[in-house]
Amino acid sequence: MQLFLTIYFFLLGTILGSFYNVVGLRLPKGGLFKESRSFCPTCKRTLKAYELIPILSFVIQKGRCRTCKANISFLYPAMELLSGVMFAYSFLVFGFTSQLILALLLLSMFHIIVVTDLVYMIIPDRLLLLFFVLFLIYRFLDPLDPWWSSLAGGAIGLFLTAAVIIASRGGMGGGDMKLFGMIGFVLGWELFLLTFFLSTLIGAVISGLLLLLKVWKRKEPIPFGPFIVIASCISFFSGKMIIGWYVHTFF
Ligand SMILES: [Zn+2]
Structure with a gap:
C-alpha cells in the first residue's frame, strides 16, 4: 500500500x-x-x-x-x-x-x-497573492508554536530583504522580498533565518560556479528565486535537524 x-x-x-x-x-x-x-x-x-x-x-x-x-x-x-x-x-x-x-x-x-x-x-504578484491567501488559511487552522512566530518571520523576511536590496542596489528584487516575507510567515522566524542564510550561501556558490564555467556572463543578472526555493525546501524538510545540530555543536 x-x-x-x-x-x-x-x-x-x-x-x-x-x-x-x-x-x-x-x-x-x-x-x-x-x-x-x-x-x-x-x-x-x-x-x-x-x-x-x-x-x-x-x-x-x-x-x-x-x-x-x-x-x-x-x-x-x-x-x-x-x-x-x-x-x-x-x-x-x-x-x-x-x-x-x-x-x-x-x-x-x-x-x-x-x-x-x-x-x-x-x-508574479498574482501568484504570490493567491498562495498567500491559502497559507493564511492554513496557518489559521494549524498555527506555529508559538503562533506569533509567523508574524515575526514575515516581518523579519520583509525588512531583512528590503535592507539587502537597499544595500546591494540590485541582486534581489521586489518579488524576492515578497517571497521571503511569505516564507517567513509560513515557516516561522527561526526557519526563516536559516532559509535566508542558506539562500545567500547557495546563491553565491552556484552563481560563482556559473561564472567560472562561463555558463553565465557577468553582465546578465541571475534570477534569485530558484535559490530561495532550494533553501526553503532544505529548511522545510530538514531545518529543525540542521538547527538542532548547529546548537548542539557550537553551544
Ligand atoms: Zn513545432
Missing part, C-alpha cells in the same frame, strides 16, 4: 508539474486561460494528447517538436520529474498529515516560481 501511494504521489506530482509549467509560462504574459490548448511555441501547432504526457513525451520525441523539430527546453521535463520526486518524498516524510498539505502547497508554488523566474525573471 505504501509503495502504491508513493507511486501515486509521484505521478500526481508529474501531472500537476506539467500543468504548473504551463501556468509559469503563461501567467506573466497575462493569458493563462486565453488559449486553453497547449501548442508548440515555434510552429504554433496545437499539441495532441499523447504529446502532453509528463516526461515521457519529451523522452520519446528526443526533446524536439514532432513537426518543426524545434528544441523543447530541458527545463520542463526536469521540473516535472522534480515535482514528482518531491511529491512522493513529501508523502514518505509526512504521511497523511496536515504537513503533507502544506508541503504540496509549497512545492506547487515553488515549481511555478522557478519557471517564471528562470524564463522571465519575474515572480
Whole structure:
C-alpha cells in the first residue's frame, strides 16, 4: 500500500508539474486561460494528447517538436520529474498529515516560481497573492508554536530583504522580498533565518560556479528565486535537524 501511494504521489506530482509549467509560462504574459490548448511555441501547432504526457513525451520525441523539430527546453521535463520526486518524498516524510498539505502547497508554488523566474525573471504578484491567501488559511487552522512566530518571520523576511536590496542596489528584487516575507510567515522566524542564510550561501556558490564555467556572463543578472526555493525546501524538510545540530555543536 505504501509503495502504491508513493507511486501515486509521484505521478500526481508529474501531472500537476506539467500543468504548473504551463501556468509559469503563461501567467506573466497575462493569458493563462486565453488559449486553453497547449501548442508548440515555434510552429504554433496545437499539441495532441499523447504529446502532453509528463516526461515521457519529451523522452520519446528526443526533446524536439514532432513537426518543426524545434528544441523543447530541458527545463520542463526536469521540473516535472522534480515535482514528482518531491511529491512522493513529501508523502514518505509526512504521511497523511496536515504537513503533507502544506508541503504540496509549497512545492506547487515553488515549481511555478522557478519557471517564471528562470524564463522571465519575474515572480508574479498574482501568484504570490493567491498562495498567500491559502497559507493564511492554513496557518489559521494549524498555527506555529508559538503562533506569533509567523508574524515575526514575515516581518523579519520583509525588512531583512528590503535592507539587502537597499544595500546591494540590485541582486534581489521586489518579488524576492515578497517571497521571503511569505516564507517567513509560513515557516516561522527561526526557519526563516536559516532559509535566508542558506539562500545567500547557495546563491553565491552556484552563481560563482556559473561564472567560472562561463555558463553565465557577468553582465546578465541571475534570477534569485530558484535559490530561495532550494533553501526553503532544505529548511522545510530538514531545518529543525540542521538547527538542532548547529546548537548542539557550537553551544
Ligand atoms: Zn513545432
